[in-house]
Amino acid sequence: LLALLGKDEL
């Protein structure tokens, strides 16, 4: 989910 929301970005 984090990746989908872009929360895996800095």
Place this chain on the structure above:
Amino acid sequence: MNIFRFAGDMTHLISILVLLLKIYATKSCSGISRKTQELYALVFLARYVDIFTEFISVYNTIMKIVFIASTLAIVWCMRGHRVVRRSYDKELDTFRHYFLIAASLVLALLVHEKFTFQEILWAFSIYLEAVAILPQLVLLQRSGNVDNLTGQYVFFLGAYRGLYILNWIYRYFTEPHFSRWIACVSGLVQTALYADFFYYYFLSWKNNAKLKLPA
């Protein structure tokens, strides 16, 4: 992780290292807006609160620590270092950046993914990052000419945002449910702020002249 994002993170890192180099090598922070650095420190502290709870990757965690530490080091240097702080353009760096903080906070309370403490902070950090460069751009306008390290600093920051937009386009086409509209819209606004700086930066580079910004 795609090449655009990795390149974006690297140019972001380079921009911070260029600034640290400039301050450390010249023992001067003239032409640098301390308010912009304080805003960036706030952006990273607000956005990386999840550093202890959400482990995404070693790379992600290390970069978060590096960004927080280097930005706090710059702010400390500009506030606390006896020699450096004397060269701070206090009378030029007068942008009322508290308005930027208040506006970003209000906007984050109105527009966010979920109404949770962490999400509000994340949205706040995204909005604040979009406008954090304003005190620096105003300071550059006021001081007229730009020494090349500060110019390079703003250039790398702009390049980081431009690469991130390519990253979002890439992810939009490669990942089915990728939705990052808050960061995308905010990132576009931020990149637009750099556009005019890039225009003058390119002109000065082409004419091989000192970078002069119109007053």
